Amino acid sequence: MARGLHLCLAFAGIASAAFTGNLNYDSPSKHHASLGISISKVAKRTYGSSPQDPNQLNFTHGIASGDPYDDSVILWTRAAPSSDNNESNVTVSGYVPLYDHSTEQYVAKSNSPICVDWKISTSKSFDHVINSGRAYTSSDIDYTIKANMLALENSQRYTNGHYQFNVCNSNNSSPIGRTKTIPSSNDKVSEPVRLAVYSCSNYPFGFFNAYGNPVRKDSVDYVIHLGDYIYEYANGEYGWGNSYDRIPLPDREILTLYDYRKRIATYRTDLDLLASHQNFPWIAVWDDHEVADNTWRSGSSHMNNTEESFIMDGGVSVDQRKMNAVRAYFEWMPIRQVDMDDNLRIWRKFKFGNLFDLVMLDTRQYDRAITDVYWNTEYLGEIYNDASRTLMGPRQEAWFYRTLRESSTRGATWRVIDLPYNYDQWDGYQANRNRTFHVIYENNIGNNVFLAGDSHASWVSDLVWLDEHPYDSATGSGSMGVEFAGSAVSSPSPAGQNVTLDAAMSYSERLTAANAELQWQELYYRGYYELYISHEKVDASFFGIPTTTVRNGYEIPLANFTVLAGENKLHRTNGSPAVGNIETGSIKGGTPTHSNLTYDTETKTWFTYTGL
Incomplete structure (x- = not known):
């Protein structure tokens, strides 16, 4: 026995x-x-x-x-x-x-x-x-x-x-x-590291062609995803999938563990997303829509911790919904849980030898102070500069500032940081922004490259603490880095899903005129950008997807930019922050060409795109 x-x-x-x-x-x-x-x-x-x-x-x-x-x-x-x-x-x-x-x-x-x-x-x-x-x-x-x-x-x-x-x-x-794998932290990296940077893929708005193009070009080593990998809406609430036979399942606003599992699984039927996952290692963080629209630590635009919200949403609380979403995300995404005592932590860092440190932050789910949930916009305008306002929460903030200082001290050439920009994000948390700039300027931490998504628009900016340090928009003097923001994989332009190229240009021109540090802005195209990082410079190449209504390998080179090590700004050539001509958008010191010259990543041929 x-x-x-x-x-x-x-x-x-x-x-x-x-x-x-x-x-x-x-x-x-x-x-x-x-x-x-x-x-x-x-x-x-x-x-x-x-x-x-x-x-x-x-x-x-x-x-x-x-x-x-x-x-x-x-x-x-x-x-x-x-x-x-x-x-x-x-x-x-x-x-x-x-x-x-x-x-x-x-x-x-x-x-x-x-x-x-x-x-x-x-x-x-x-x-x-x-x-x-x-x-x-x-x-x-x-x-x-x-x-x-x-x-x-x-x-x-x-x-x-x-x-x-x-x-x-x-x-x-x-x-x-x-x-x-990536280089060991003490390795002397001699070859450039190539990254593709994405955000905001919305299944019913069209095909994820942008994911597949670097696979067909074999142009990158790693994929960086800045969030909004999925969206939580029912079909028709934000995108009409019937047009392309791309109905997000389950066809309802997702709340339960099954719902989040099924929604991610539905997105994983897109062939270009599958190809990207199969061919490149991904480094990803979530934004808000992996859980719900405009999430913060205690709610979102549609839910809050009240009895009324609990009943209206079928007996699912804010915390339960977040737990369901986080659980499904960790099950389905090839990511590590870096702190087993903190099941909500996704913020982490990667040391690419002595070349750069990649810092991935969570500015949505972890400990974010209340955000714009549509009915409180005026109130947020009153409190945006309160000292308690934080995107990250005190624990993550302290870790982030310590990571910046340690990266500079250890001698990494660059710091590549996932930190978003817009009123809902960076600009709505002025105290958090000021603390970040204070660490950078007071410790003289240079060669900073900030990455942003979420806005569904492309833009490039010098990284400047305006009103605190002098800045020359023409030369870039006074900047402490650059900021690159990419458009969405398929989510619509903030100027409207059916915005015309001329209307998008007009909006972009107003934005660049109103913001001294904003050097290029583009609202029309869906797309992504690639970074080529060496000790001498960082090159950024932006690509527009001419259509997401059908699956194809088309892309239009939109603009190229360079940051030279030690300059801490976009490198200017003949007064322009861009390298060569730009295809579209508004740029300081230059004009777009509007050639529609398109590369087919499947056939490796060039042609002029005139529509389908």
Whole structure:
């Protein structure tokens, strides 16, 4: 009897250990079991059952990699018997029996374990496998798999690797992906690092062509996503998906865990998004729409912590909705949870050798003071300069300022920082902005490149503490860095979905005239930008997508800019902040060409775009 008990316990331990290879069982918090998933319960439920038939499983939503370190990278996939998502809105808890998936009354469970192997190689043929591992998944985490590919040899770091998943003991394999780590913090980086920067992809507004173009060009090493990866609205509330057979599912405003899982899964059916995830490691943060419109620490534009809001939204509180959204995001995105004692933390940094430090901030969900939720705009105009106003919360702010100082002290050439700009964001939190500028100016921290999304518009600016330090708009003197903002992948222009090019130009001209530091502004095109970072300079290239109504590989080069190391401003040539001509938009010291010269990234040919 005792021997049988010991064997049973031993097998249970082995079964539990098999699930620990999947990081999604740790989410949202490995160190707080009541918030996470009880792996022992999952193992107990599936122990003794035959594995799921490999022929009944599919890699339903492609593969992905992300959050690269110098010695590891996150690998992601989903191996499931159905493309649909787990309809449970609860989780397995170590403390609350009601949430146990074995309680049929509450949720359908998966009894058969799903086993997936992964491998990575220096070649696409996998002749030399440099690392491999095994992970299990189940309905509890929506059949997702997230593995931390560890311990690459020094000679194999910072090189492209090819990876693949395979259902255990079968020929059922995923597509082959490509990924890479980043240089070690002390490495002397000699080659430029290439980044594609995105934000704001709205499924019913059209195809995500912008995601696929760098894949077809093979023009970048990593993808940076600044947020609004999904939108929470029902079809027709913000975009009409019937026009393109792109109805966001479930077709309602999303609130529950199932809703957020299904919405991300729907976005992952876009072929260009799938291609980008498959070919480049992503570094992503959320903005507001991953949860709801204009979120802050205690609410959003449509929800707040009141009884009226709770009843109106079907018995879902602000905190519960945020937990559902965060849980689904961590399950589906190839990102690390950098602080297992803080399940809402997504802010983190990446050291690309001695070349640059990438700082990714959360200015929405973590601890943001009240924002513009449409009915309080006048009130916010009165309090925007209050000392307590913060985008980040005191803990993240302190970490950010310490990170800036440490980056400069350690000798990284550049600091690349995800920090947005507009009244809803940076300008509506004047005290937070002043504290940031104070750290930069008082510590003489130069070579700062700020990245922004969210505005659905492209613009380029010198980074200036106006009214505190003198600034010459013509030369850039007085600036302490630059700010690059990209348009949306598909979300409409703030000037209107159907704005004409002439009207967009008129709006842009007014904006550049009203803002001394704003050097270029463009409202018409959807698109993205690429950064090429070397010790000597940062080059920025902006691309416009001529249409999102059909899937294609077209893009129009809009403008190019350069920042020379040590200049702390946009480099001027003959009085213009741009390199060469610009295609469209309003620019100080220059005029646009409006050539419509378009590159087809699929056929590698140039042509003049005249519409479809």
